[in-house]
Amino acid sequence: MPIQKTLIEHLLYPAMERIKGNRTRAYLAGLQQTQHLPPDKLRALQEDKLRILLRACIAGVPAYRGLGITEADIERDPWAALRAVPILTKADFQHTSARYCNAQYDPAQRIPNVTGGSTGEPVRFYMDRCTVEHYEAARWRGLSWYGITPGSRSVMLWGNPIELRQNQQFTSRCKDRFLKNRAILSAYDLSADKTAYYVRFLNRYRPEYLYGYATALDAFAQLLLPMRDRLRVQPKAVVSTSETLDDSQRARLQTVFGCPVVNEYGARDAGILAYECPCGRLHLSAENVLLEIVDPITLRPVEPGQSGLVVTTDLNNLAMPRLRYLLGDTATLSIESACPCGVTLPMLRSLDGREDALFLLPDGRLVHGNFANQLVRKYPAIRQFQLVQTDPRHAELRLVPGDGFDAAQAEAFRQDVAAFLPGVAVRTETVCRIQPSGSGKVRCSIRTFALDAEVAKGRTI
DSSP states (O other): HHHHHHHHHIIIIIHHHHOOOOHHHHHHHHHHTTTTTTTHHHHHHHHHHHHHHHHHHHHHHHHHHHTTHHHHHHHHHHHHHHHOOEEEEEHHHHHGGGGSSSSTSSGGGEEEEEEOOOTOOEEEEEEOOHHHHHHHHHHHHHHHHHTTTTTTOOOEOOOOOTTTTTHHHHHHHHIIISSOOOOEEEESSGGGGGHHHHHHHHHHHOEEEEEHHHHHHHHHHHHGGGGGGGGGOSSSEEEEESSOHHHHHHHHHHHOOOOOOOEEEEEEEEEEEEETTTOOOOEEETTTEEEEOOTTTTTBBBTTTTEEEEEEEEESSOOOSTTTTEEEEEEESSOOOOTSSOOOOOOOEEEEEEGGGGEEOOTTTTEEHHHHHHHGGGGTEEEEEEEEEETTTTTEHHHHOOOOOHHHHHHHHHHHHHHTTTOOOEEEEEOOOOOOTTTOOHHHSOOOOOOOTTOOOSSSO
């Protein structure tokens, strides 16, 4: 075992446990046991945690005290009590966030956090230490399915901590390199001029896994593709997070790095929600979160196998509980009840994208904007694209040209896209680059207006 990995796992982590009371490894050991529970035992575990959470909410959280839920209701049927809670949108939470702080929880134990703001105004919220450590344990459990442990060396394709002063950035880089055994390559300035350096760096640094945004990892793989024969390292996995990973990106990453490509589903304001196992199934972190899929318009739960909006209830965060929190993603629950890998956790069939990647047609139907990711494969001269629907009858298709690009390909792609959006006028624009959001993510499909419940009728997804 490499010396730095040994020091982190056998000295640093035990010291953190003794000095700071860190329980990540204890939670990880627990999750590695509960991942094999029969479904009825897992549901009983969730039910116990849900009762504790609901009792804390009606006792100390102003936003939930006036809903009429009683201790008797929670004791009799906590699932029914939860369903009586209205779904919480990000906008509603932002406007009244102070009402979600638990008055019976020590304010000194609250940990402030904020989302990256990739789809609008950042969401500011509190967690507690128990929640943070459960999130980390869920990540390490998923990584453990590939032989990766907390001391494993990694390379992250991520945004730079640009909000930090220069001396703080230096301190952050030192902590990453020496205490977390990872190096960060900026997702903001990947450059073809640095390709030879990237190859030398990977061969020298020898990471056990790569981790980052799907678009950043894919851009990195595209740069390395012509020089992949010079790579002398084969990671245990490439882990994609924070964005929808499409099949073409997965295939390119597998070609370049010769290892499994793993989907991690998580969010800053919801934790690690699911991890892809070696059999290709996305297993939910069911011990930490209750996840519902609801209809985009009615907000009523849909059946497994049907796409809808993701709603989460964090079972551990007692500092600032958010019950039935509308995350802003779309996904589909699996109809399968068993996985060949032996993990018995429930599964997602697919991650379908962001809520604002659902395009609204003039006749009220909804269409996933992800269709454009499939169509663009026919046009290798289009290096990058972004499809933006500005109203139910208009959309803009922004194209970044590559080698061999011409007006005929742009028009052919536009016509293919327009065929999926009947009644929507699609206009093309050639641009030098697609601007990433402040968090470093690049959105391929975006709807810039809210869905209208009166218009969106008889829709299909």
